[in-house]
């Protein structure tokens with residue numbers, strides 16, 4: 223896109239954002255759902271307060287003051303506020319636009335600029351992230367001696383190297399007769415931090431009769447840069463994915479599946495990211511219309527025969543799945559259909575503090591929210607915690623001793639796949655055995671059911 227076209231896109235987005243800010247009636251029902259307001263009881267740390275600050279910043283069009291930037295930075299983008307807003311204020315696009323305005327008009331202190339550049343450029347590149355983790359792990363022992371946010375960042379490092387290899391791009395054929403052809407977003411950080419999630423996803427989908435394509439060239443969804451106000455970088459990443467999926471779609475695609483809900487919310491919104499770009503608006507709309515969280519797709523096609531493993535599983539709603547995509551029912555129903563007992567985590571509407579890169583850039587508030595969520599997880603009385611988003615899994619591993627798995631790992635295990643590595647220490651539940659989900663037995667049994 224040339225400079226004039228890019229300027230027109232920015233102006234169109236600014237007009238839209240000013241309209242969103244003006245649609246708030248300031249009654250403040252949202253304040254009760256906002257984690258940062260609950261922590262601070264400060265008006266400017268509430269959705270209503272932030273909307274007023276952002277509205278004033280956009281009206282002036284000038285560089286914001288550091289106080290406004292701090293309140294924008296401390297928003298989790300958890301979107302809990304949108305779940306109760308009667309005026310349907312489009313806060314998601316408003317805060318993204320505010321961050322982009324800050325990025326263009328505000329010069330951050332040097333240390334902040336360096337940290338943000340490091341985070342933006344490392345986490346979305348699996349090779350670089352792997353190298354950074356290898357180098358940083360030995361430094362963990364000295365984290366209390368490090369200045370600024372470096373110490374808390376090292377706290378968040380996974381304690382162990384992840385097991386298993388990254389899934390290979392290419393075509394993974396259906397094990398049973400092919401029913402569907404889907405593309406899977408392999409993602410970026412998840413491939414390094416928990417490669418077993420993609421392995422379990424492909425294992426489950428192929429067993430259920432899906433051909434799974436992981437196109438070469440697809441990678442980071444762009445959300446990481448988008449939520450840091452770097453819209454241009456986000457659009458570059460999104461465009462790479464759109465082109466890779468369009469190429470894969472030439473042989474037919476029933477869906478594009480995402481198993482990290484933070485990424486899913488962004489891919490479902492690609493149509494908005496490109497709405498003012500006539501070259502790609504149509505293609506972006508097509509990609510968004512095919513995008514599904516993996517649990518939505520599995521709920522459509524059914525699980526087939528399962529081996530009942532009656533563990534008590536606490537299900538944690540990632541904000542991006544609950545508020546960003548409004549997907550709450552399907553993961554619970556699938557886990558129950560697979561034979562698990564499912565319980566909710568108390569105060570489920572509150573963010574765990576992960577929020578993309580939030581726990582790296584705002585470690586103080588992220589820790590308070592992580593501790594609060596960890597206490598609720600532990601109080602659930604469950605044996606396992608299931609989550610649909612790698613960010614929450616990494617964050618919560620610091621605040622609970624309960625083993626944490628992706629929902630899809632439990633579903634894969636219950637339908638014949640491998641035992642999730644993080645459940646290696648759990649004793650077998652009493653009463654494990656073969657059973658068939660209603661109406662699904664024949665088709666899935668063809669894929670084979672694993673033994674304990």
Ligand code: SF4
Nearest residue numbers: 246247248250252307
């Ligand atoms: S609930 Fe909606 S309209 Fe009311 S103050 Fe919050 S954002 Fe504004």
Ligand code: SF4
Nearest residue numbers: 256297298300301303
């Ligand atoms: S997105 Fe979350 S943290 Fe930000 S204002 Fe809304 S409820 Fe508060």
